Amino acid sequence: MMTANEIDDILRQYPEAGRDALIPILQDVQDIQGYLSKDAVVRIGECLKLPPSKIYGVATFYNQFRFQPQGRFHIQVCRGTACHVKGSAAVLDRLQRELGVASGETTRDGIFSLEVVACIGACGLAPVISVNGEFHAKLTPDSVVDVLNEYRQKAESSAHA
Amino acid sequence: MVKLTLNDRHIEAREGELLIDAMERAGVRVPTLCHMKDLFPSGACRMCVVEIDGRRGLVPSCACPVEEGMDVKTHSSRVVRARKTIIELLLANHPDDCLYCVRNGNCQLQDLAEELGVRERRFTGGRSHHDLDVSNPAIERDPDKCILCGKCVRICEEVQGVAAIDFVGRGSRAMVGTAFDQGLNLSSCVNCGQCIMVCPTGALRERSSLKDVMEAISDPDTFVVVQHAPSISVTLGEEFGLKPGTDVVGLMTTAMRRLGFDRVFDTAFSADLTIMEEASELVHRLSTGGKLPMMTSCSPGWVKFVEQFYPDMLENISTCKSPQQMLGAVIKSYFADREGLDPKKIFSVSAMPCTAKKFEATRPEMARHGLPDVDAVLTTRELARLIRMRGLDFNDLEPSNADTPFGERTSAGKIFGATGGVMEAAIRTAYHLITGEELQDLDVKAVRGMNGVKEAAVAVGDLEVGVAVANGVGNARKLLDEIREGRDDLHFIEVMTCPGGCIAGGGQPIGTDLDKVRERMNALYKIDSEDSIRVSHENPAIKRLYEEFLGEPLGHKSHELLHTHYTKRETVM
Ligand code: SF4
Ligand code: SF4
Numbered sequence: 001m002m003t004a005n006e007i008d009d010i011l012r013q014y015p016e017a018g019r020d021a022l023i024p025i026l027q028d029v030q031d032i033q034g035y036l037s038k039d040a041v042v043r044i045g046e047c048l049k050l051p052p053s054k055i056y057g058v059a060t061f062y063n064q065f066r067f068q069p070q071g072r073f074h075i076q077v078c079r080g081t082a083c084h085v086k087g088s089a090a091v092l093d094r095l096q097r098e099l100g101v102a103s104g105e106t107t108r109d110g111i112f113s114l115e116v117v118a119c120i121g122a123c124g125l126a127p128v129i130s131v132n133g134e135f136h137a138k139l140t141p142d143s144v145v146d147v148l149n150e151y152r153q154k155a156e157s158s159a160h161a
Numbered sequence: 162m163v164k165l166t167l168n169d170r171h172i173e174a175r176e177g178e179l180l181i182d183a184m185e186r187a188g189v190r191v192p193t194l195c196h197m198k199d200l201f202p203s204g205a206c207r208m209c210v211v212e213i214d215g216r217r218g219l220v221p222s223c224a225c226p227v228e229e230g231m232d233v234k235t236h237s238s239r240v241v242r243a244r245k246t247i248i249e250l251l252l253a254n255h256p257d258d259c260l261y262c263v264r265n266g267n268c269q270l271q272d273l274a275e276e277l278g279v280r281e282r283r284f285t286g287g288r289s290h291h292d293l294d295v296s297n298p299a300i301e302r303d304p305d306k307c308i309l310c311g312k313c314v315r316i317c318e319e320v321q322g323v324a325a326i327d328f329v330g331r332g333s334r335a336m337v338g339t340a341f342d343q344g345l346n347l348s349s350c351v352n353c354g355q356c357i358m359v360c361p362t363g364a365l366r367e368r369s370s371l372k373d374v375m376e377a378i379s380d381p382d383t384f385v386v387v388q389h390a391p392s393i394s395v396t397l398g399e400e401f402g403l404k405p406g407t408d409v410v411g412l413m414t415t416a417m418r419r420l421g422f423d424r425v426f427d428t429a430f431s432a433d434l435t436i437m438e439e440a441s442e443l444v445h446r447l448s449t450g451g452k453l454p455m456m457t458s459c460s461p462g463w464v465k466f467v468e469q470f471y472p473d474m475l476e477n478i479s480t481c482k483s484p485q486q487m488l489g490a491v492i493k494s495y496f497a498d499r500e501g502l503d504p505k506k507i508f509s510v511s512a513m514p515c516t517a518k519k520f521e522a523t524r525p526e527m528a529r530h531g532l533p534d535v536d537a538v539l540t541t542r543e544l545a546r547l548i549r550m551r552g553l554d555f556n557d558l559e560p561s562n563a564d565t566p567f568g569e570r571t572s573a574g575k576i577f578g579a580t581g582g583v584m585e586a587a588i589r590t591a592y593h594l595i596t597g598e599e600l601q602d603l604d605v606k607a608v609r610g611m612n613g614v615k616e617a618a619v620a621v622g623d624l625e626v627g628v629a630v631a632n633g634v635g636n637a638r639k640l641l642d643e644i645r646e647g648r649d650d651l652h653f654i655e656v657m658t659c660p661g662g663c664i665a666g667g668g669q670p671i672g673t674d675l676d677k678v679r680e681r682m683n684a685l686y687k688i689d690s691e692d693s694i695r696v697s698h699e700n701p702a703i704k705r706l707y708e709e710f711l712g713e714p715l716g717h718k719s720h721e722l723l724h725t726h727y728t729k730r731e732t733v734m
């Protein structure tokens with residue numbers, strides 16, 4: 001998590017900022033922190049004189065923001081047209097049920113986080129997901145569970161190491 | 162003047178006025194779901210649409226200024242069809258819960274479905290689902306019943322200046338929620354319940370205590386007492402078809418006895434007690450150089466507001482507990498002793514105009530030896546429900562009086578129910594404490610009425626006391642900010658969380674009709690003008706309480722039972 005100072009550093013780049021600076025500030029914070037923490041939102045609110053509920057409302061209006069730290073393995077599910085046609089909805093559905101989290105959330109053990117993204121430009125591989133930047137192609141609801149299990153094993157072996 | 166045609170009739174309107182207001186004056190009503198008088202129109206629900214000759218689309222009348230020569234149709238078949246479709250679409254994503262719903266029979270969505278003749282389910286589809294939020298001791302949120310009209314969001318931000326809730330997400334997942342979807346208990350919500358008052362549906366409601374109260378009443382080993390707040394005798398009647406402002410104190414007292422309460426007490430008695438303590442505190446602060454301006458502490462939403470947003474001013478808040486909590490405290494001490502009752506066996510209920518009182522009763526400071534001063538708080542609405550549930554024919558009851566030793570009040574305690582009332586009552590007694598004489602004219606008109614902030618300079622002997630009264634907690638912000646910036650001519654400030662004071666509290670009959678609020682206010686001042694005792698320090702029961710038990714105002718016993726402290730609340734969401 002970012003310290004209060006790091007957040008203030010970002011805020012300092014927007015002197016006299018008003019409401020219109022909110023989105024860029026949120027983007028900067030998320031770039032560094034990977035998500036928007038409560039502390040960050042409260043601090044930004046104090047600075048811009050905006051209630052946290054308002055900031056949260058604005059931030060949830062855009063799909064790009066998340067409110068939990070990313071997991072060790074960050075899964076991005078492509079929901080572009082090609083993937084959609086090839087059944088990405090079923091893949092996403094399976095992932096959500098398998099992990100017990102929705103897009104934008106992180107599993108309790110902190111291992112996986114899930115995010116739905118617009119086309120990631122790998123249409124030939126549809127339906128595709130990326131895990132920490134690594135692509136997994138032509139998935140089915142069943143094969144995506146195999147992919148998950150691979151990462152679960154990685155997580156476990158490193159935990160024992 | 163602007164001339165226009167309304168449903169083939171010629172009418173006149175004021176320059177720049179909104180069409181909906183001109184229509185209303187001409188006796189033409191259109192349904193609204195998001196419209197809030199005096200606030201900027203949001204045009205969110207489109208229920209108020211009308212057809213205007215020459216314009217292609219239907220126009221929302223709540224957001225459209227009048228223009229010369231406009232030709233308006235409010236109930237053409239095209240308009241009515243559009244309204245009906247809106248309701249049908251709302252119902253497609255609404256639980257069919259009317260039979261189980263607290264707003265059954267008093268719901269604008271239900272009324273409109275009926276009014277527009279919705280008889281079949283035309284649209285079906287997946288319904289969105291969000292969890293019920295029961296985290297908060299005062300307010301419950303059921304987002305599934307929310308139709309996204311936005312009124313709660315606006316009253317919370319624009320009127321109350323709290324902004325605990327806002328629209329979250331978008332499209333089919335949009336809902337009204339708190340920051341980070343936390344429970345309302347973790348938000349900056351001050352529990353005022355004003356959002357409930359404007360909500361057209363059952364999406365917002367009080368946390369009900371009816372079950373606890375009924376269980377206590379039916380337990381033969383529990384001694385159940387009830388106190389009723391000064392304002393509710395002039396509002397409860399509306400729930401039983403009486404005119405706004407009808408005082409039903411006698412009927413209500415009898416009803417409470419019939420419901421099975423062992424004693425019925427009047428919170429206006431402890432309002433007198435509060436005045437004794439608070440006026441003494443004011444005089445003490447004035448004469449010893451204490452922290453000024455002193456601010457009232459009887460409205461629990463306001464107290465939480467300061468704890469969150471102005472923690473640097475906590476010392477300005479009077480240490481007096483509110484009348485509800487003072488009465489709760491003397492019931493479980495003085496009264497228990499006097500009757501030979503074990504305080505643990507007493508279940509103390511209060512009937513209040515207020516949702517925040519539910520929160521106040523759960524504050525850890527409001528208990529002694531692990532026993533809460535007050536065990537359960539019912540809103541005016543819940544009390545009415547209980548009366549109906551028990552099949553009492555309210556209007557046919559024989560009026561009766563509240564019980565000793567906490568049944569006698571002065572009208573100074575009674576006017577606590579209206580904004581400015583605490584101030585007026587306190588001035589009457591502080592004047593007596595400082596000068597030893599009675600105020601010549603007991604009416605302090607400058608602090609009465611519905612204005613958001615009222616100020617006056619009151620001559621008390623050689624002293625000029627600067628007073629201010631704010632109602633609607635958002636209105637207090639201006640005053641507090643001025644004081645932070647160095648304003649120093651004020652000595653005493655009254656703040657009521659709800660606009661209008663307790664007579665328009667978040668636990669009162671649903672709605673924010675200002676005419677009704679005025680009637681309720683007039684009723685309280687009428688009682689005051691006709692009363693034989695109009696100053697708290699002349700209440701014989703109060704004198705007795707000090708003689709027999711408390712000693713003197715601000716004395717040792719008072720401090721133990723009637724005073725409290727406040728703490729800064731961290732991280733306001
Ligand atoms: S909110 Fe209104 S329409 Fe919805 S279930 Fe309750 S009474 Fe019925
Ligand atoms: S109870 Fe008052 S403070 Fe709380 S959400 Fe409703 S309007 Fe806002």
Ligand code: SF4
Nearest residue numbers: 307308310311313360
């Ligand atoms: S909770 Fe009630 S007032 Fe708030 S947006 Fe929903 S329906 Fe409207």
Ligand code: FES
Nearest residue numbers: 204206207209223
């Ligand atoms: S009342 Fe006019 S748009 Fe809702």
